[in-house]
Amino acid sequence: MSSAPTSGSHVSVPLTRVVLVAATAALGGFLFGFDTAVINGAVNAIGEQFQTGDLLLGFAVASALIGCAIGAWYAGRIADRYGRIRVMLIAAVMFVASAVGCALAIGVWDFSFWRIVGGLGVGAASVIAPAYIAEVSPPEYRGRLGSLQQLAIVSGIFVALLSDAAIVAAAGTASAPWLFGLEAWRWMFLVEVVPAVIYGVLALTIPESPRYLIARGEMTKAKEVLTRYVGGDVEKVSTDILKTVEGKSERARFSILRRGKFGLLPIVWIGIGLSVLQQFTGINVIFYYSTTLWQAVGFTEQDSLTITVITSVTNIVTTIVAILLIDKVGRKPLLLVGAIGQFVCLGVLTLMFATATVVDGQPVLEGSSGTIALIAANLYVVFFGATWGPVVWVLLGEMFSNKIRAVALSVAAAAQWAANFVISTTFPALASVGLGLAYGVYTFFAFVAIFFVIKYVKETKGRTLESMSEDAPAPVAPKR
Structure with missing residues (x-):
């Protein structure tokens, strides 16, 4: 571990180190894109499976957006109280639960419930990824690193569409039974478990935001994070952060x-x-x-x-x-x-x-x-x-x-x-x-x-x- 820098000293940070941390946070964006797009290949099969009308099927598809708005609304409050990393972990759990729940749904109403759960994860990820990336990025690279969120989102959309197409190609149709007798459309949702678990595991390997740590009075840990990932004049940066957060209760x-x-x-x-x-x-x-x-x-x-x-x-x-x-x-x-x-x-x-x-x-x-x-x-x-x-x-x-x-x-x-x-x-x-x-x-x-x-x-x-x-x-x- 590097020693604490003296006041006025400038710490240089390898870009690859910051990219890896930002990319891990941006995995939430990948799941954001995947979760919102994965239903595209399954809509007709779900309607046939549960024999729903157009209005109810439309609600099942759009229900995730309700969860997204709620998840986004509360994510910031949870992040300020419990930390950015914990919000990532909560989102990962919601993605896994939603993927499994949608895949094993027995009717349109429980399917819609699990879509809302997934939406809560999407909403949380849409808030925490840009906030966290901005807080751990050197100013000169912050724009590029912050853009990883959008790159992850569109990549998630692409992978969802691609995996849907691959599953349909293997099964014949989205409604046809496939592996272990489960219909192909159910496997479209189960695929999401893999990136969701990876997201949760990798979130445990990255540091907490230095802004959050200083707000909680953990100055030593914050300086360590600033030294390893943000760089610059760490003493000045940490002092500036303290001035912007001190005296403000939750x-x-x-x-x-x-x-x-x-x-x-x-x-x-x-x-x-x-x-x-x-x-x-x-x-x-x-x-x-x-x-x-x-x-x-x-x-x-x-x-x-x-x-x-x-x-x-x-x-x-x-x-x-x-x-x-x-x-x-x-x-x-x-x-x-x-x-x-x-x-x-x-x-x-x-x-x-x-x-x-x-x-x-x-x-x-x-x-x-x-x-x-x-x-x-x-x-x-x-x-x-x-x-x-x-x-x-x-x-x-x-x-x-x-x-x-x-x-x-x-x-x-x-x-x-x-x-x-x-x-x-x-x-x-x-x-x-x-x-x-x-x-x-x-x-x-x-x-x-x-x-x-x-x-x-x-x-x-x-x-x-x-x-x-x-x-x-x-x-x-x-x-x-």
């Missing part, structure tokens, strides 16, 4: 959110705004309902599913691009470019579907219109994956002060899941009126996002977490 950390306009601090409203706008531009419509779009373009159902997998790969690649750019370009420029790009792409989709020929109640894109829509939809995913997807999670992990980070992130993440639920459940109704209307709504919110970024988002690139204000991120200090 109750005070929660009540501090209730100051300001409409009961919340301005910075919390900015976090909520980022979260809601990330969802209100309709990204999950592309992932949840993309088959409708591609079939309108003229592809078969099987080809549409293949395109969905390709889209998930595109999301992974663009997230890697974001990782390479975020600490060089900065957060605000990426968000601005992303909002403008999404606005243009969604506007094109709106125009294509609003002017499409309607046959049997469904829009049919003819000639070049289909090609233009296909290109616009994929470019939209590129703009989202390289900007709003990862950057929002990075900002939520670093834009709040030490006093309120975990709790404020909980509020913002809960708002994000609520927005996800609203968009996912309203799309069928909007689409029944016309896909042009649906994409027109998302275009409007992309337009709002442009001005929201310009007016309210401040750059956080290269700043220490201790320099973050409670009311709003301050401008970047000039370089010396």
Whole structure:
């Protein structure tokens, strides 16, 4: 163990060491993506197995989002009371329980219950991963390391879709009996046990957040973590952290959110705004309902599913691009470019579907219109994956002060899941009126996002977490 650094000394930390710790925390994001996407290949089989109507089946699918919002809301409070690592362990247990419970469900109601349990784990993971990664990362690498959360999420989605396809290929259909006589769709959920157990085991090998340790009065342990993982002037950093957390009881950390306009601090409203706008531009419509779009373009159902997998790969690649750019370009420029790009792409989709020929109640894109829509939809995913997807999670992990980070992130993440639920459940109704209307709504919110970024988002690139204000991120200090 290295000796404690003297005041003013600068500690250098090997990047690989921090990457391994951040990647372990980001495994929660992988399970986040896997758990939300794994049901895609099982929906029809579940409906047949339990003989449910469309409304009840829709509830079973969407019930996880209810758990996500609740899990996100309470994760910050639990993290401030019991620590970041314990929240990871609780989430891992919930993922395992949900996977086994869904796989062995005997009816749609107990299946929905276990989906909610899994949602609680997803919600907790969506809060704790960005908060923890921000708190153990050197400032110069924080953006790239924070982006691992989004990379893990989209990778989890891809692996879920891939494992679903592999199981169906092996069993013949999702409803067919497979290993040990269990239907193939049940094995889709059981697969999640493996990464969930790995997540829980690895969580026991990483250190607790130094910000949490100092808040609990464990300064020696905190300095050890700062020395091994954060680096810099450890004495100064630990002193700065102490100044931002001392004198604040647990109750005070929660009540501090209730100051300001409409009961919340301005910075919390900015976090909520980022979260809601990330969802209100309709990204999950592309992932949840993309088959409708591609079939309108003229592809078969099987080809549409293949395109969905390709889209998930595109999301992974663009997230890697974001990782390479975020600490060089900065957060605000990426968000601005992303909002403008999404606005243009969604506007094109709106125009294509609003002017499409309607046959049997469904829009049919003819000639070049289909090609233009296909290109616009994929470019939209590129703009989202390289900007709003990862950057929002990075900002939520670093834009709040030490006093309120975990709790404020909980509020913002809960708002994000609520927005996800609203968009996912309203799309069928909007689409029944016309896909042009649906994409027109998302275009409007992309337009709002442009001005929201310009007016309210401040750059956080290269700043220490201790320099973050409670009311709003301050401008970047000039370089010396």
